[in-house]
Amino acid sequence: MPFHLRFRLLAPAVLFAATACATARPAVIGIPALKHTEADVHFMTGMIHHHAQAVLIAGWAPSHGASAELQRLCERIVVGQTDEIDLMQNWLRSKGAPVPAATAGPMKMTMAGGMQHDVMMPGMLNDDEVKTLDAARGPEFDRLFLLGMIKHHEGAITMVEELLGAPGAAQDETVFRFSSDVVADQTTEIRVMKQMLAARGHAVPQ
């Protein structure tokens, strides 16, 4: 599914110095000559919001009576994606791009002409889905969470595909590595979650 919103960031793609860093000449991952693109910034920005929603709903597992198995998976998601949010925020900061807070809502996008738009990233749960999940307890929470998080993870993979479809994108080694890791980790987790759904006797989305 191609990303239908072509966007332009108002901030020129200029490399600003990173925030003050106590050490000399930090290591650069990859080829310093390779500049990042707007697509990289868009991906890293949007994925912060996407991850924030995963962290939010996975954090409900203990209070919503999730099974032990799901609580374990959720804990991994909370820890893993919280760290990745830090990684994305650090990267944006180092590129002099605006750094969004980790809110589980839409991404603010500035279109050509300065119009602001709210854009939800692929796979994110809408308000109703979030409310329904928050109201569920025990086995029903398990079921709704698994369905929602499978969709959510698949959305992350869509975001990576969109990134890789943009000219010059993911030449930056941090972006390439992180986006590859997202696909590898989340694909693995999708398989696990589908197995968990099947084991609970639910229909597994294809």
Added chain:
Amino acid sequence: MSLSLLPFTRAAGAALLLAACARSATVVSTPSLQRDARVGLKAGLYNAGEAISNLELMATTKSPPGFEGVTNSDLAFSGKYAIQGNYNGFNVWDMSNPRRPTLVKSYLCPASQSDVSVYKNLLFVSAEGLGGRLDCGTQGVRDTVSSERIRGLRIFDATDIANPKYIGNVQTCRGSHTHTVVEDPKDKDNVYIYISGSSGVRSPRELPGCVNANPDNDPNSSLFRIEVIQVPLARPQDARMVNSARIFEGLTAPERHADIMTAEDSARMAARARTQPARAPRPAPMRGGGPTQCHDITVYPSIGLAGGACGGYGLLLDISDVKNPIRIDAAADSNFAFWHSATFSNDGSKILFTDEWGGGSAPRCRATDKPEWGANAIFSIVNRKLKFHSYYKIPAPQTNVENCVAHNGSLIPIPGRDIMVQGWYQGGISIFDWSNPDKPVEIAYHDRGPVSDSTLISGGSWSVYWYNGTIVSSEIARGLDMFDMKPSQFVTQNEIDAAKTVRYTEFNAQGQPKISWPPSFALARAYVDQLERNKCLSALRIVAVRSALANAERANPSSRQGTLNQLSSELSGEAAGSCDANRMRLLSNAIKDLSTVS
């Protein structure tokens, strides 16, 4: 199941959390020992604080200009040379004096991750990232479809290692994250390479035949397979893909180990839980399952097995037919995110898998990170099936500005024990004994403070291997480290000396050689030391054996034989009555071998 080495700091951290958020959970805390010297080290790129135990840091050498500040990656060894991959190409170091490695060649040819392997006069380098160019240019490849891009394997003729010649490459659909050289004992004309790649599939317009589809829908899918490359030794430039081994076919999900949640786990989760109002999203379409791929494969041709770290599974492969690896078992573990690499014990009875949770970019060794996450998992191999035993993770907590997780290492050829040295990124290097798969024990370490105290900047040991007596570590940000192992309560000088008698002409950690020890007095003494340590030979007898060995060593070779033969047969006779009969026989044989060579 046992968890090794729960440091007091971790236990204390857990206790704090529990006190804050749980009423009835009990905590078993380990007695507080001295504070680990690795905690609280000063940050700095070249002037960081250091902690070291039972090792000597012989040399740290910065990467050369053009490579300094760019990620150093994996290592391969050929003769007296260490070849160090770097995202800008590779560097060749002469390590004949490990206290002063000298740069022989810097080859600028950017590609991530530049995973390197050697085979005789050939050097192979992995290319995976989107910026790698066929012409070794540094400008990247801006087009999404381009004839200038390489993702796959570069091949160099390194006959003259100071002037490697780029002779060819093999393009693959997902590029090569890592690769593994495999010798086929039945085929002297070719060498084989297994390619592992876990990033995106290329467009068929860039590389014909690449298919990004679920194999259920398209049997030619580039997913769910490993690529087998054949390299003709007479014409290596003609290397090509000869098989896509579908080692995942028919894989049903194995029972996952450790699907348990303790009260402590729940309490920690609850403490972290955050609530934020979510906003209305745009619904997205559902999609089917995704790719499964190996991250890394370790082959052990002498026993016909390979360990594949493949997505959510650890696979055991039969590689007796090198071109057609076959899956014989699979393991899954709910504590493992993405299986990363594998190491066999020398006797092939055990295998250790690593979980590079977070891809090496994240700080996964904080006091709040569970010791079984981002760790090693140790399995025994029983009737060609994997049986889980325990986890091992470095016992010293690291900061949140240090990327840290289990990564690459190799066996240290100490006879009669399974000892491994391993890189943990900014967790430093850790040497541990996993002879007892239920109770791995750390025996040495080196660690530096973070590269930066304010931001997580990538650094630390990408990989660390034992090669011909020296421990060599590729430090992502700081260059090349050379270590010497020191005797301690865990390891005697004789055991280290025996390890140093093992010499290779070349070494790739992902191709495990069967270790065998040439006859030496150090080898015999190493076994004696081990029998003393486990108290399976009486103190009196140990004194007598040591004295006999010392006399034999002083005697001239012709008169030595009788003494050694007699000692060997005595010990062989005593073996059955010892609590470690096997080691007694190893000792007896080592002494017998001494008599025939001296």
